[in-house]
Amino acid sequence: MQFHDVKFLLSVHSLKQLPDEDLPEIAFAGRSNVGKSSLMNKLIGRKGMVKVSGRPGKTQGLNYFLVDDKVHLVDLPGYGFAKVSKGMQDSWQGLITAYLENRTTLKCVVVILDIRHGPKNQDTQLLTWLRQQGIPYLPVYTKVDKLSGNERAKNARLLDAGHTISKEQRILFSAKSGLGRDELVQALDRFIEG
Template sequence: MIIKKADLEAVAVKKMQYPDEGLKEIAFAGRSNVGKSSLLNLIVNRKKLARVSGSPGKTRTINFYIINDEFRIVDLPGYGYAKISKSISENWGDMIETYLSTRQNLIKVVQLVDIRHAPSNQDIQMYEWLKHYGLDGIVVATKADKISRNEMFKNISIIKKTLGLKSTDKVIPVSSLKRTGYDDLMNELERLLEG
C-alpha cells in the first residue's frame, strides 16, 4: 500500500463530531508516551501530520485522518499519563469507549506498547476493552531500535503473555526512527482493509 494523500478530516470529543461512516477506519491506541504520533507520521510518510509533543498527554481529542480518500486512520487519546487530572482521564475513558462501542465502520484498533517495558495495567485494560469489542489482534511494539535483537524476541514474548494474546494475534516491532517493521505494518493494514 502506498499512501499518497493524508489529511486531518475531523477532531472530535463527542459522537456528533465524528465524520460520516462511509469509509473503513483503523484506530490507534496507546499510552501517552508510547510514540503514537511518530508512528502515524511514519505510516503516512509525513513529518508533521500528527503533532509530536515533547510532553506526553497532549492528544485530548479523537483525530480522524482521511487517507488516499479511501479509508481513515483514527488517533485515539493517549492514556495513562500521571500528570493529567483524574476528571480529564475519566472523560478520555468515556470518549474512547463511546467510539469503540458505537462506530460501525471501525474494523480494527492497533494497540501500541513500548517494547522496552512489560505492558502496564492500563495497557492490559485497554487490550481487554479491545477484546470485548472484537477489535483486538494487532499490537505494535514501538521503539524497537532501542533494544538488541535478542531482547526484542524476549520482550515480544513478555508482551504476548502479559496481554494474553492468542497464537493468531500479531506483535509487530516498529522503529519510527529507523523504519524497522514499516513494511510488516503496512502489509497488515492493507490486509485489514481488503478483508
C-alpha cells in the first residue's frame, strides 16, 4: 500500500449499506480510546482523516476509507466503555459480528491494544473469537512512546502471555514517533496479497 490517494467513502450502519465486495478490506478494532484513530492517521499519513476524539464511542458505524482505489480500510466502533446507550452498543455489536463473520473480502482484523494496560477481558474475548472463527488478525500494541524501554518490554511480555500471542505475531506502534509503521504496512501487504 502506498497511501497516495486516501478518501473517506461512507459510514455503514446496517449490512445493506456495505459496499460491493470488490476490494480487499482491512478492519481496525480496539477498545474505546485505545488509539485506533491515531494509528490509522499515522498509517495513512494524514493528520485528520480519521476523526480522533477524547470522547469514547465517537465512531458509531463502520467507517470505510478507500486507499489508492485498491483497498478498503474499515474503522470499527470501539468496544468497552462508551458514552452511548446500551441499545446502541448492542446494535454495534450485532453489526460488527455480522460484518466480521460474513465479509468475504476481509483480509485481516488489526486488533489494537494499549501497551500501558495489562490484558483486558474484552480483548481476550475478541482475539479468542477471531481464532475460533478462523479470521486472520494482527495484534498491534499502541502508545509505546509513553513507556520507557524496560516498561515497554515488560508490558509487551504481559500482553503476549495474557493473550497467547508470540513476539513475532504482534507489532509495537507509536502514532507519535511512527515506530512500527513500516512494519505494519508490510504486514498488511502480506495479508492483502495472501
